[in-house]
Amino acid sequence: MTLGHKGRFGLILSLILVVLFGASIRANAAPYAAMVIDARSGKVLHARNADTRLHPASLTKMMTLYVTFEAIRLGEISLDTKVKISKKAAAEPPSKLGLRAGQSIELRYLIRAASVKSANDAATALGEAVSGSEAAFARRMTRTAQNLGMTKTTFKNAHGLTESGHLSTARDMTKMGRALFYHYPEYYNLFSRRTTDTKVKTVSNTNTRFLNAYKGADGIKTGYTRAAGFNLVASAERGNERIITTVFGGTSTAARNAKVAELMDLGFKRAPTRVAVRKPARPANAATEPRTVIADNDAEGTTAPSGTTSTTIAKGKTIRVSGAPRTSKRPIARPLPQAIETPPELLLAALQQDIEDVVAEVAAAPEMAVAATNAKPKARPAVASQSAAPQVASAGLLNAPALLAPNIKPAARAVMKAPEPMKFAGGPATSTRAKARPTKLILAAANPARTNRTAEPKEQKTVVRASTSGGRHWAISVGKYGTRYKAEKVLLKxxxxxxxxxxxxTRKVVNRKSGWDATFAGLSERDAELACRRLQARGTPCQTLNPGS
Known part of the structure; x- marks a missing residue:
């Protein structure tokens, strides 16, 4: 069987197209780069083209999530904050969650979608929720990267789709994965979840194949675009060793995973069994954008406002600030000093010990107490106390045994009651002339066996512990909050x-099942009611809590 002229021409044309198409694929193949480190010490175990600036693709979302976690830690936003989806976020191309413009969804579900599904619409929504716009969020991402030592990384968006100037390196992305692991371990489990609920739907992890195939793998993030190729930052732990491996420019998911597994094995082989853990330092807060100050050559001492990063340029005689914020936040007030919850135990420990020693001496040898009564009392040093000192000053030391020594037994406290006129055998109770010193002092509390059994029984008195707060047993509650930081912030305000x-x-934050309860304790009934009325008048929720509640 022979081919005609048309058949031969078609075959030749097909071969030419295959050769040209294959050459085009090779020409457009993404550059390869790799990095392997010991996560414990940060030591580099392998590197190839590690400092070449390449397209990171969805590895970008590691920084998106890092900045979001930072904003939560700083109290700028919470996991329960409802985020309204913008048209821009809803219009992002796949991979996406399918969010609709105008839809409201809690921040926690956007985090899950971005970390597990690698959803672009969720990533954009996170950036807009934290910084107001994706552009502002990208600038914050870049500042955070610089603070983490990722010196060759520049972000232009929150999702990682190819954009001019949106570049990073294998070395920088490896640092990013290590920072995520050490700085936010409470969120790290997200990257090993095979599936997760995003409220919209249940989604699967884009890194499931590698997580299932490699022993000890527990994250972190995949990425793919035509310009970047198949990227992956992976982490695995075996025994005491943890290795983080980054690969850029894989030709396929399978080829990339195989290369990462090969480099992981190399890392575990080279890493020492025991090594000191050196966690990466947390970056400075990058929430505030830097300002540029253009100053006159002769304007000596011109500086940017406090708390901002500034660049001074000598030019002309005018001073202007570019990039200034539209709104000025009120400065954070200095926190009030914490009230002392147990002043008797903390402030009067020395006096309490002295009192216990005296009680022990009186109980053991009453004769010693008689001799002690004739000794000239020594002046006691003044005691600085916020609540107990006034009571001691007014009532006298021996009149307030329960206040100064709350742990002394009731029987011993009876000895310390205010002294009554001493009664001596064979003598009147009182006398204007000096009397001979008695030979024995009868103390009923110290030696009950020597008391007169025929005397009429006296009415028994119950000695109870004196209040250390002057009746300030009331408290007020100003609400329950989702995080301890939020509760403490409300208490301070x-x-x-x-x-x-x-x-x-005393400001107290108590963790309960329903949330973090923010309360003020140690109030009198009058102050508690007055404070609540005044707070409610300002629109602050408030509820008084009586001692029995």
């Missing part, structure tokens, strides 16, 4: 609003 009545109270 409320204390500044109502410092007149809450200045001497």
């Amino acid at each position: 409320t204390a500044l609003k109502e410092i007149e009545t809450l200045g001497n109270s």
